[in-house]
Amino acid sequence: MTTAEDRAEAVALDAEDALSPFRLRFFLPQDRHGHAAIYFAGHSLGPQPFAARGAMEEALDEWAELGVAGWSDRKASWVTADATPAARSARLVGAHPSEVAVGGTLTGNLHTLLASFYRPTAARHAVLMEARPFPSDRYAVASHIDLHGYDARRSIVEAPSAAAGSASLDALLETLEREAHRLALVLVGAVNYLTGESFDPAPIVRTAHAHGVPVGVDAAHAVGNVPLSLHDAGVDFAAWCGYKYLNGGPGAPAGLFVHERHHLDEALPRLAGWWGHRLDDRFRMPPAFEPEAGAAGWQVSTPSVLALAPLSASLGLFEEAGLDAVRSKSVALTGYIERLVDRVLGDRVEIVTPRDPGSRGAQLSLRVRADLDTVFPRLVAADVVCDRREPDILRVAPAALFNTFDEGRRFVDRLAAAIG
Ligand SMILES: Cc1ncc(COP(=O)(O)O)c(C=O)c1O
Known part of the structure; x- marks a missing residue:
């Protein structure tokens, strides 16, 4: 004792x-x-900040008072309700504001990003993950491998676990060097959910890019917990949830990051939805999809304005602290x-x-x-x-x-x- x-x-x-x-x-x-x-x-789930309750009540009042006019009301400005949480999240993950969007869910965002960044070929269709990745990430990756007609049982490469207490970054880098010839992607948790080990993405990105392999990061256990420099590390894409260390509430909107080097790449396919269409043209509803500039162009659906309110308030505490x-x-x-x-x-x-x-x-x-x-x-x-x-x-x-x-x-x- x-x-x-x-x-x-x-x-x-x-x-x-x-x-x-x-x-x-x-x-x-x-x-x-x-x-x-x-x-x-x-x-797992951050507790409720007082400010989250106040922000939620404000959002409920706006809905009660304005109804559908909330989308066009200048003060409520639901159309840009994600702007403040996105800017605050960008600061937490070390990204330029244009590289981050907030909305959707973590696994949903991973699927959207995998659709763009998992570009397998007959010779290179394997995906490297850290030892014991979170199951949802593994399921998502496996489903993309299968969708492309390859066999997830053979095409997911898990780096070996290091002995307890020793960092497994070395094991990951060794596996990356050895398997690079058959890799289409690396997807790694910035903090592993089970062991709590944090990975600096920079050396992983350097090694992977030297072999032409893009790198995605699941930052669910890292955001609001450890410093991240997604932009400077050169990470290609990332996603995280808002309900763990960010204290945004159960099922809070998630975040996604796309490095600016990809923003204008028209060769990159993407899953489109109207919320990713150019904001200045979105409500004209044209038949052809034109992505909004930056990570916002990877959004697919109307964000939950009610769920953004507590998340944004909670992110405000990180700004203050x-x-x-x-x-x-x-x-x-x-x-x-x-x-x-x-x-x-x-x-x-x-x-x-x-x-x-x-x-x-x-x-x-x-x-x-x-x-x-x-x-x-x-x-x-x-x-x-x-x-x-x-x-x-x-x-x-x-x-x-x-x-x-x-x-x-x-x-x-x-x-x-x-x-x-
Ligand atoms: C590392 C990691 N990835 C993915 C998920 C799945 O998140 P969601 O259910 O919000 O899609 C979790 C959930 O705890 C997680 O910890």
Whole structure:
């Protein structure tokens, strides 16, 4: 168990934390005593910012007052409701404003982008992914391989998993070099959902491009969590969701990125829809599709104005806090919990996430050397909100905007008690 000195240290760290006032701007799920539960599930669904509720109410009022006129009303300006969240998202992912669009869903956006960027030939139709990619990405990639008439069972190349605790970027790069002759695409999670390992896309892009292979990034677990430089890294396309670290609400609109080098490439096929048609001509509804400039030209459908409102408000919190401040607290908080896990839990738990703070975000994936069927319900009963992934991994994500150092300390005590 932790000690009185640990408690004093945690309290002091929280007192020094410049981001601590942000916690007071979230609804945090309560424990049975009416206090905030230890909410370490921001990697799955971020909690609700107060501002999200206000923005949602405003959007509902506009709908009630204006009805369909909301599309043409200058103040409500639903037609450009995605502009602010797109600009805010672009800053978070290190993109030019024209390279980001917000709307749709993550897997839906991946499908749209795969339609453009997965251009298989008889000689090169394989897709390289990191070890254990998120299943939805694998399903999406497999479906495109099948659509093109190839066999997904042979054409998805998964880089081998590295030993726990060591970065698998090297394994990915080695596989890329070895398999490049048959690759049509690399699709990699910027932070792997299971291990929490973050990948710097830049070396992957350099190696892949040297072999003429485009690179896509799933940034679901990275956006709002680790710094990204999608433009400078030269990533060809990316997609992410709005409901994890961005705290945009369940099923929040997703984001997509297309590097500007592709914006004017007419040889690139795309799945078209009227929302991707030129904005200045969209409501004239001509029969021929002409894409809006930039990433916006990859949108297909009317965005959910109601869902954009809370996302935009939540992104406003990141603007206020600054991603640098979020990241530096995140590194400190994750490192703090890691040290306590090592000391208090010893070999009852193995930390699967890389030890190097530069190779991970806010997540620690813990392999628990005890029966999780017993341990996990005990943690739930102790008001810890995290998740488990079969067979033996606990994912805990202390998020800088709303978690505290003392929650980290109490979490370690509750896990120790749950393991027994
Ligand atoms: C890495 C990753 N990719 C894809 C998805 C699927 O997202 P969606 O259901 O919003 O399409 C998730 C969902 O958790 C995810 O974590």
